[in-house]
Amino acid sequence: MNQLTIKNISKSFGSTTVLKNVSLTIHAGEVHALLGTNGAGKSTLMKIVCGDYERDSGSILYNGEPLSIRTPSDAKKAGIGIVVQEVDTALFPALSVAENIWADSVNQSPFKLYSSKKERKKTKQLLATLGIPLNPDKLASDCTLSEKQLILIARAMAQDVQYLILDEPTAPLSIEETQLLFHLINKLKKNGVGIIYISHRMPEIEEISDRFTILRDGKVHLTAETKAVSADEIITNMLGSAIGNKKERKRQVSNHTLFRAENVHVPETGKNINLEVNHGEIIGIAGLVGAGKSETALALFGATKPQKGKIHLHNRTYRFRSPRDAIDAGVCLIPEERRKTGILLDFSLSENLTLPSLRRHSKNGLLNRQKEENYASNQINQLGIKASSTRQPIHHLSGGNQQKASIGKWLDADRNVFLFDEPTKGIDIKAKTEVLSLIKQLADEGKGILYFSSEIDELLEISDKILVMYDGEITATLTGDNMNQSAIMQAATGGTTIEISS
Amino acid sequence: MKSAAELAHTQKQNAIVTPFKDKIVHFLVKYGTLLVILALIVSFTLLNDRFLTYSNFADILRSISIVTLVALGVTFTLIVGGFDLSVGSTVSLATIASAASLVWYRQELLIALLIPIILGIVIGLINAFITIKIRIPDLLATLAVMYIVNGIQLTYTKGFSIYNNMPMDDGTTAPGKFIPSFLFIGQGEIAGVPFPAIFMIFCVILVHLFLTYTRAGRLLYMTGSNREAARLSGVAVQRYRTLAYVLSGLFASIAGIVLASRIGTGQVSAGAPLLMDGVAAALIGYSVLGAGKPNALGTFVGAVLIGILLNGLTMLNVPYYAQDIIKGTILIGALAFTFYQNKREIKM
Numbered sequence: 001m002n003q004l005t006i007k008n009i010s011k012s013f014g015s016t017t018v019l020k021n022v023s024l025t026i027h028a029g030e031v032h033a034l035l036g037t038n039g040a041g042k043s044t045l046m047k048i049v050c051g052d053y054e055r056d057s058g059s060i061l062y063n064g065e066p067l068s069i070r071t072p073s074d075a076k077k078a079g080i081g082i083v084v085q086e087v088d089t090a091l092f093p094a095l096s097v098a099e100n101i102w103a104d105s106v107n108q109s110p111f112k113l114y115s116s117k118k119e120r121k122k123t124k125q126l127l128a129t130l131g132i133p134l135n136p137d138k139l140a141s142d143c144t145l146s147e148k149q150l151i152l153i154a155r156a157m158a159q160d161v162q163y164l165i166l167d168e169p170t171a172p173l174s175i176e177e178t179q180l181l182f183h184l185i186n187k188l189k190k191n192g193v194g195i196i197y198i199s200h201r202m203p204e205i206e207e208i209s210d211r212f213t214i215l216r217d218g219k220v221h222l223t224a225e226t227k228a229v230s231a232d233e234i235i236t237n238m239l240g241s242a243i244g245n246k247k248e249r250k251r252q253v254s255n256h257t258l259f260r261a262e263n264v265h266v267p268e269t270g271k272n273i274n275l276e277v278n279h280g281e282i283i284g285i286a287g288l289v290g291a292g293k294s295e296t297a298l299a300l301f302g303a304t305k306p307q308k309g310k311i312h313l314h315n316r317t318y319r320f321r322s323p324r325d326a327i328d329a330g331v332c333l334i335p336e337e338r339r340k341t342g343i344l345l346d347f348s349l350s351e352n353l354t355l356p357s358l359r360r361h362s363k364n365g366l367l368n369r370q371k372e373e374n375y376a377s378n379q380i381n382q383l384g385i386k387a388s389s390t391r392q393p394i395h396h397l398s399g400g401n402q403q404k405a406s407i408g409k410w411l412d413a414d415r416n417v418f419l420f421d422e423p424t425k426g427i428d429i430k431a432k433t434e435v436l437s438l439i440k441q442l443a444d445e446g447k448g449i450l451y452f453s454s455e456i457d458e459l460l461e462i463s464d465k466i467l468v469m470y471d472g473e474i475t476a477t478l479t480g481d482n483m484n485q486s487a488i489m490q491a492a493t494g495g496t497t498i499e500i501s502s
Numbered sequence: 503m504k505s506a507a508e509l510a511h512t513q514k515q516n517a518i519v520t521p522f523k524d525k526i527v528h529f530l531v532k533y534g535t536l537l538v539i540l541a542l543i544v545s546f547t548l549l550n551d552r553f554l555t556y557s558n559f560a561d562i563l564r565s566i567s568i569v570t571l572v573a574l575g576v577t578f579t580l581i582v583g584g585f586d587l588s589v590g591s592t593v594s595l596a597t598i599a600s601a602a603s604l605v606w607y608r609q610e611l612l613i614a615l616l617i618p619i620i621l622g623i624v625i626g627l628i629n630a631f632i633t634i635k636i637r638i639p640d641l642l643a644t645l646a647v648m649y650i651v652n653g654i655q656l657t658y659t660k661g662f663s664i665y666n667n668m669p670m671d672d673g674t675t676a677p678g679k680f681i682p683s684f685l686f687i688g689q690g691e692i693a694g695v696p697f698p699a700i701f702m703i704f705c706v707i708l709v710h711l712f713l714t715y716t717r718a719g720r721l722l723y724m725t726g727s728n729r730e731a732a733r734l735s736g737v738a739v740q741r742y743r744t745l746a747y748v749l750s751g752l753f754a755s756i757a758g759i760v761l762a763s764r765i766g767t768g769q770v771s772a773g774a775p776l777l778m779d780g781v782a783a784a785l786i787g788y789s790v791l792g793a794g795k796p797n798a799l800g801t802f803v804g805a806v807l808i809g810i811l812l813n814g815l816t817m818l819n820v821p822y823y824a825q826d827i828i829k830g831t832i833l834i835g836a837l838a839f840t841f842y843q844n845k846r847e848i849k850m
Binding site: 301303322323324327328333335340341342343344345346347351355356358359362365366367409 | 715716717718720721723724727728730731732733734735736737738795
């Protein structure tokens with residue numbers, strides 16, 4: 001039987017070791033789930049297998065023969081394909097489905113004449129054998145996320161890929177779309193394709209995978225048959241003892257409504273959002289990737305388009321036409337894409353920290369550098385940001401410190417409502433703890449917090465109440481004992497709507 | 503996965519380990535442009551004994567004053583991440599406008615200054631409207647405006663230059679002339695220093711102070727560096743982009759006034775060659791003292807570099823058409839260091 005063997009692979013970035021002697025074997029015709037918490041090394045391993053990153057040591061073998069994989073095209077030639085999580089990065093939006101599917105073969109022989117008629121025919125055949133209901137002439141830019149994923153799978157199959165990596169493929173999919181995908185995966189299995197399946201969703205792992213490997217701290221923790229191990233055991237093995245249990249938070253939340261969104265329209269999802277936050281309350285907003293959390297946060301902040309709907313805040317009614325309006329009213333947003341939109345990478349730490357309150361650090365339009373530096377160094381101390389000076393370029397700081405700056409710039413007196421969008425994304429465990437305690441502290445000061453996240457553990461730790469989003473809408477409101485993993489997952493995957501009043 | 507933290511970490515390591523080669527690169531990035539200027543002065547002095555004279559340097563200052571004014575405007579649009587191709591045409595239109603108001607309509611100084619300045623501001627507003635509201639990419643939008651403005655000044659003059667005592671359509675001679683107070687702007691001297699040079703230095707310092715020490719200056723840079731991040735932090739990014747285009751038009755029109763005054767006629771399309779020189783000066787400015795971004799002092803140094811180069815080459819009888827080859831080469835050199843370093847430092 002054919003098999004792909006990953007043997008003793010190690011990889012470090014700078015002094016951080018990400019993978020330590022990782023070995024695993026994928027058989028032809030099996031679905032091998034690759035599990036692990038964020039930061040366990042799954043993506044790095046897969047990037048090495050696909051030739052995206054170079055490994056420091058170790059080898060990749062096909063039936064015992066070592067493969068030389070140094071670039072993505074090496075991996076493709078060796079019969080290893082990947083469907084990345086951000087499907088858009090792998091597609092050509094201006095080209096049709098058919099052109100996208102054959103992009104690799106065109107790339108391999110750029111001067112060969114080809115007939116678009118033949119290409120269409122081949123595409124139709126391929127899509128028919130795979131059972132993918134897609135029109136070959138449709139532009140990739142017009143396709144839904146699920147269709148884009150199918151294009152990528154078809155593209156891999158067009159290259160006769162023997163091993164296919166699926167990186168969290170179901171995250172943006174609806175239940176029907178997931179079923180379609182699983183149907184396709186089973187078909188590929190029968191054709192002898194070995195599949196590496198990365199996912200966080202336990203029910204899926206149980207349904208689709210034959211074996212699994214758990215990575216923990218860059219090492220293989222366990223490889224076993226999926227049937228032999230229960231879901232609970234898998235989760236315990238994944239988490240280890242690193243993450244504690246849900247902490248009981250005993251906090252006084254006032255009954256005074258601070259912020260209320262009334263029928264705020266979210267243009268991307270086409271849905272309207274209603275929610276409210278009391279003084280000192282942390283509302284967790286759960287939802288899987290693609291549920292429309294970021295879009296909702298931006299719409300509440302007035303950042304997408306001039307707002308449709310109303311915001312009630314402090315007994316006043318607003319309609320934010322721009323982020324500026326929201327900020328003037330005391331609402332602020334810590335966006336998900338920290339390096340892209342949360343901070344300005346080209347500027348210093350102090351310039352970043354004083355940006356929203358710059359007016360206060362200037363007189364008649366002239367900057368008061370001294371006042372600015374004082375304010376910044378004060379903030380740096382309070383937030384525990386590790387930096388050599390206030391003038392240090394912010395791109396030199398670590399992700400956690402950048403995130404603290406991204407939050408810290410809002411910490412002058414005037415802000416009342418904080419919208420956090422995935423604030424712990426890409427930062428280490430220590431920084432995460434610090435960020436979470438900072439948020440709790442804000443709540444204790446009476447601020448209203450909306451905490452958008454797909455990290456259920458964090459939501460359970462920090463929230464007073466959890467709203468679950470599915471497909472752009474808030475489908476469940478959970479409080480007290482009803483706030484638990486399974487209730488959240490059920491609602492987040494489109495399960496029954498639960499409405500529990502406190 | 504932990505990429506942000508890791509990147510920061512590896513960058514830190516890079517910063518600590520600086521071998522000798524990196525030190526040289528660093529030194530060249532910072533002082534390369536100034537060294538080139540010094541080298542040019544030394545070699546031109548050795549090659550031509552008239553180069554290092556007071557009158558020649560006054561000449562150089564006079565000739566770069568107009569380029570610097572245009573380049574300061576271009577600097578503003580570059581700061582907000584935009585581009586303004588219409589500055590050359592704006593210079594031409596402003597030249598014609600002041601000449602026409604003096605010669606054709608016999609107006610006094612104030613009008614001859616105000617009309618071109620208002621025109622420059624209006625062109626800036628139009629550029630801003632097209633790029634920001636209609637959202638045509640800046641390069642394309644200002645290209646179109648460049649044609650339109652150029653066409654307007656040609657149509658208005660029917661393609662002829664405006665000069666003192668010129669014959670009018672009805673057979674009479676033109677009623678007005680270039681008045682001495684207007685001519686002083688481009689030709690006058692204060693204590694032996696050409697007035698346009700003094701004015702230029704004043705503008706450079708003013709823009710430098712504005713960009714470095716005011717809130718608006720900081721926010722212009724932030725808008726250009728990352729528009730979305732700035733917007734989410736509450737910066738009125740559209741307002742600052744508009745400001746940049748308006749200032750670009752304003753400085754181009756001031757340059758047009760100085761140009762009209764210096765040559766004492768309203769020459770059609772006189773501003774066309776200034777576009778590229780202005781852009782080149784602003785781009786060379788990136789590399790001055792390792793700024794890595796558009797800045798007023800750098801722009802001035804860029805203009806000085808181009809001015810000295812052209813003056814020296816002319817003295818050495820290098821034909822003007824061959825001078826462009828050298829200009830382009832210098833530009834590549836200046837930009838190479840800036841962007842090579844940028845890539846290593848920030849982008850990773």
